[in-house]
Amino acid sequence: MSHTNALWLQCGACGGCSMSLLGYEGTNLLDAFDSAGIHFLWHPALSETSGRPVIDLMIDIVSGKTKLDLLIVEGTPLLGPNGTGRYQMMGGSEKPMITWLIELAHKAKYCVAVGSCAAYGGIPMAGDERLEATGLQYQSRQIGGLLGEDYRSGSGLAVINIPGCAPHPDWIVETLSCLADESLSAQDFDPEGRPLAYFGHLAHHGCPRNEYYEFKASAAEDSDQGCLMENLGCKGTQALGDCNIRPWNGSGSCLQGGYSCIACTMPGFEDPGSPFLETAKIAGIPVGLPSDMPKAWFVALAALSKSATPQRVRENAHSDKIVHQPTRKKATN
Amino acid sequence: MSRKIIGPFSRVEGHLEIDLNRNGPSVVDAQVNSPMYRGMETILLDRAPMDALTIVPRICGICSVSQSVAAAQALAKLSDVSPPKNGQLVTNLVLACEMLSNHLTHFYLFFMPDFARDIYANRRWYNNALRFQAQRGNAQAEVLDARNRFLHMMGELAGKWPHTLALRPSGTTSTVHAAQKRKLKTILTGMRRFLETTLFGCPLNDMLALKSRSDLHTWAKEGRGDLSFFIHLSEALSLDKMGKSQSVLLAGGGLPLENKKLFKQGIFKEQHFAPLPVDKINEDISHSFMAGATMQFPQNAKNDPDLDQNNAYSWCKAPRLGSDRCEVGALARHVINGHPLFCDLYAQEGSTVKSRIFARAWEMAFLVDAMENWIDQIDPNAPFYTPFTPAQNGQAFAFIEAARGTLGHWIGVEDNKITNYQIIAPTTWNFSPRDQAGQPGPLESALEGAPILSGEDDPVSVQHIVRSFDPCMACTVH
Numbered sequence: 001m002s003h004t005n006a007l008w009l010q011c012g013a014c015g016g017c018s019m020s021l022l023g024y025e026g027t028n029l030l031d032a033f034d035s036a037g038i039h040f041l042w043h044p045a046l047s048e049t050s051g052r053p054v055i056d057l058m059i060d061i062v063s064g065k066t067k068l069d070l071l072i073v074e075g076t077p078l079l080g081p082n083g084t085g086r087y088q089m090m091g092g093s094e095k096p097m098i099t100w101l102i103e104l105a106h107k108a109k110y111c112v113a114v115g116s117c118a119a120y121g122g123i124p125m126a127g128d129e130r131l132e133a134t135g136l137q138y139q140s141r142q143i144g145g146l147l148g149e150d151y152r153s154g155s156g157l158a159v160i161n162i163p164g165c166a167p168h169p170d171w172i173v174e175t176l177s178c179l180a181d182e183s184l185s186a187q188d189f190d191p192e193g194r195p196l197a198y199f200g201h202l203a204h205h206g207c208p209r210n211e212y213y214e215f216k217a218s219a220a221e222d223s224d225q226g227c228l229m230e231n232l233g234c235k236g237t238q239a240l241g242d243c244n245i246r247p248w249n250g251s252g253s254c255l256q257g258g259y260s261c262i263a264c265t266m267p268g269f270e271d272p273g274s275p276f277l278e279t280a281k282i283a284g285i286p287v288g289l290p291s292d293m294p295k296a297w298f299v300a301l302a303a304l305s306k307s308a309t310p311q312r313v314r315e316n317a318h319s320d321k322i323v324h325q326p327t328r329k330k331a332t333n
Numbered sequence: 334m335s336r337k338i339i340g341p342f343s344r345v346e347g348h349l350e351i352d353l354n355r356n357g358p359s360v361v362d363a364q365v366n367s368p369m370y371r372g373m374e375t376i377l378l379d380r381a382p383m384d385a386l387t388i389v390p391r392i393c394g395i396c397s398v399s400q401s402v403a404a405a406q407a408l409a410k411l412s413d414v415s416p417p418k419n420g421q422l423v424t425n426l427v428l429a430c431e432m433l434s435n436h437l438t439h440f441y442l443f444f445m446p447d448f449a450r451d452i453y454a455n456r457r458w459y460n461n462a463l464r465f466q467a468q469r470g471n472a473q474a475e476v477l478d479a480r481n482r483f484l485h486m487m488g489e490l491a492g493k494w495p496h497t498l499a500l501r502p503s504g505t506t507s508t509v510h511a512a513q514k515r516k517l518k519t520i521l522t523g524m525r526r527f528l529e530t531t532l533f534g535c536p537l538n539d540m541l542a543l544k545s546r547s548d549l550h551t552w553a554k555e556g557r558g559d560l561s562f563f564i565h566l567s568e569a570l571s572l573d574k575m576g577k578s579q580s581v582l583l584a585g586g587g588l589p590l591e592n593k594k595l596f597k598q599g600i601f602k603e604q605h606f607a608p609l610p611v612d613k614i615n616e617d618i619s620h621s622f623m624a625g626a627t628m629q630f631p632q633n634a635k636n637d638p639d640l641d642q643n644n645a646y647s648w649c650k651a652p653r654l655g656s657d658r659c660e661v662g663a664l665a666r667h668v669i670n671g672h673p674l675f676c677d678l679y680a681q682e683g684s685t686v687k688s689r690i691f692a693r694a695w696e697m698a699f700l701v702d703a704m705e706n707w708i709d710q711i712d713p714n715a716p717f718y719t720p721f722t723p724a725q726n727g728q729a730f731a732f733i734e735a736a737r738g739t740l741g742h743w744i745g746v747e748d749n750k751i752t753n754y755q756i757i758a759p760t761t762w763n764f765s766p767r768d769q770a771g772q773p774g775p776l777e778s779a780l781e782g783a784p785i786l787s788g789e790d791d792p793v794s795v796q797h798i799v800r801s802f803d804p805c806m807a808c809t810v811h
Contacts, residue, residue: 010347011369012371013347013394014391014393014807015346015347015393016391016397016495017394019494019495020394022442022477022480022481023480023494028474028478030468030473030474030477040468043343044341044343044344045344045346045442046343046442046467046468047343047344047467048344048447048449048450048467049343050339050341050342050344050791050796051339051342051791052791054341054343078369078370081640087369087370087371087638088348088368089368090340091341091349091350092339092340092341092350093341094338124372124373124376126376127371127372127373127375127376128372128375128638131372165391165496166394166495221718221720222506222720223717223718247488248488248493248494249484249486249487249491249493250482250484250485250488251485252488252489252491252493253492253493254492254493254498256488257490257492257497257498257499258506258507258508259492259497259498259499259506262387262498264496270376275380276386277384277387277498320717321508
């Protein structure tokens with residue numbers, strides 16, 4: 001099998017996507033890339049090479065001397081100030097990162113945005129407007145971004161988006177591996193370029209608090225076990241991603257950790273319009289309703305399920321541990 | 334004399350560029366810059382105070398928990414609440430887990446690979462260094478496996494890593510039942526085994542029993558682990574003289590439990606211990622791409638990016654204690670803790686590539702020991718969280734010790750909106766640019782005199798010195 005050449009670059013990034021990547025399990029990351037035939041020309045966290053040879057490598061890619069199969073971008077492209085890109089210069093090159101990105105993206109067979117920053121702009125979108133933060137092909141929900149709506153990589157695909165803050169390492173490693181063996185085509189992505197294998201799900205799927213959700217037995221305090229949607233800002237019913245089906249760091253997930261989904265896989269998550277850990281409501285009804293659910297039905301079902309809530313569920317919802325066990329059926333003769 | 338810009342740097346967190354003046358066989362002086370600005374503090378303005386818990390971890394993906402803990406502590410002081418004992422224990426475990434996994438990642442994946450570079454190919458020890466070669470050495474895969482098994486503690490206690498929301502001003506949203514306590518112990522035992530067999534090559538207690546520099550060298554002579562190999566390298570390459578930083582040592586203190594802190598707060602200046610005079614902490618922006626008064630105090634500073642400032646060469650501000658530059662990190666905190674091994678090592682060798690790297694590695698043994706004790710103290714039947722109402726007005730600050738050193742958060746709130754948020758991160762101290770007196774930052778001064786081997790374009794000594802501080806540029810220029 002011939003090598004798939006990959007180059008990983010960090011824009012306005014916290015580095016969390018790379019750190020999540022290192023946490024890939026099953027086998028370790030290095031063996032996983034080996035197995036997929038992915039050869040990193042350069043990765044900022046893993047490679048020996050620093051300095052001039054890195055810049056020379058990028059020059060060779062742009063000139064066509066070195067082939068680039070996977071351009072992988074982490075972090076927010078920064079266009080500012082005034083479109084100059086000078087808020088992020090590529091170290092050692094005296095050239096803005098965005099200029100490099102545009103040149104490299106037009107040489108790459110696939111262009112992959114890892115994390116919500118590279119995909120949509122992410123957290124830096126919420127700050128100083130002078131940054132002119134954007135994603136690679138989206139600026140928040142708006143198509144366009146750094147590379148423009150019409151951009152296609154050498155494969156004919158638009159930018160592939162693996163959102164999340166940070167994304168699950170499986171999402172990154174498996175998607176890159178599938179691209180390396182050319183087993184993904186346009187039909188495997190949703191209209192926004194997300195791999196359907198993961199983003200055909202909602203974070204709500206597999207939520208460990210499912211019974212509390214069913215009965216609208218809601219948490220009032222941050223330590224309560226009840227459903228976090230009604231009061232504490234949980235957006236799991238609206239956020240794409242198989243987060244609660246796929247364990248994080250062995251056994252975790254945001255909900256397993258006892259806190260709300262903040263929809264970090266979604267464009268615009270950085271500015272929910274209300275505090276992250278509170279549910280915005282109008283007339284007592286959450287503004288953000290579960291995906292595909294008509295409001296009238298939600299209200300009717302919520303009222304019905306609240307009135308049907310077993311005492312066990314109601315009491316456990318307002319405790320930090322199980323105080324009421326499920327009733328055991330008595331043995332019959 | 335010739336000038337040389339080195340960048341980008343791999344195996345450092347974030348973006349780094351160094352401008353060197355070199356003359357013959359050594360570096361004359363250096364300017365350090367992180368060429369990227371995100372303005373994280375301005376994102377926090379006008380938001381509800383508790384939103385800091387979501388935003389600040391995203392400053393940095395490698396020490397995200399340390400940012401969360403500092404924000405939670407600042408918010409706790411603002412609202413005059415504190416976690417119940419269980420909440421403090423879980424917070425400490427999550428932070429210590431991040432510190433330890435950061436140290437492990439730094440030693441094996443970021444620092445040691447430089448000794449497997451071609452430039453050392455004719456050295457006697459080179460074949461032993463190949464174990465650390467980037468991406469290909471045996472140690473790389475072993476460490477990733479050990480690190481990931483250890484990070485299962487994050488899955489148990491923090492939901493995920495990086496970027497958790499489990500850590501709150503008044504405790505944790507996660508709880509621990511009796512069986513989970515057992516699981517935490519098992520995870521920690523896995524890390525203990527790895528450290529004992531691979532890094533130290535001896536029981537952790539032997540490491541913790543070292544009391545002096547001569548103890549250390551006696552231990553290293555017989556050592557079988559990767560750390561004793563590093564001590565041998567230090568002798569072969571004079572790493573005990575390389576990258577000497579002569580700065581005031583500073584520790585903000587951290588990992589509290591019931592009125593005691595695992596890391597004390599204080600400074601070590603001119604061979605004397607002293608309390609940390611918090612009100613003397615200021616940030617000098619004379620060489621930063623920032624507009625405004627040259628000297629700013631974090632209680633009421635502004636962040637106004639301006640690329641046209643005269644003399645500016647860095648996005649990093651220059652924190653100073655009065656007019657002193659300060660070094661923070663594992664070495665600083667163990668000297669300030671008064672540990673005899675580090676007091677002796679520092680007195681004899683100062684802060685160098687060797688002592689900084691060794692202190693960080695040794696701290697892994699120290700943390701495992703503390704973590705075992707904390708797990709034992711968790712009471713599954715007691716609360717982990719205290720309900721509270723966040724204060725809507727006021728000012729507060731908090732210091733913690735993160736993997737790379739002291740992290741300070743300052744918050745100001747009016748009418749339930751954040752009006753000021755300032756962060757001084759560990760690498761902001763260590764990688765600060767010059768101040769108005771022209772005094773270079775700790776790394777800049779440590780690079781002066783760095784040796785250049787014949788035929789070197791990018792001196793490998795610069796790579797060692799830079800990484801010996803374990804820089805986190807994402808935090809530095811947030």
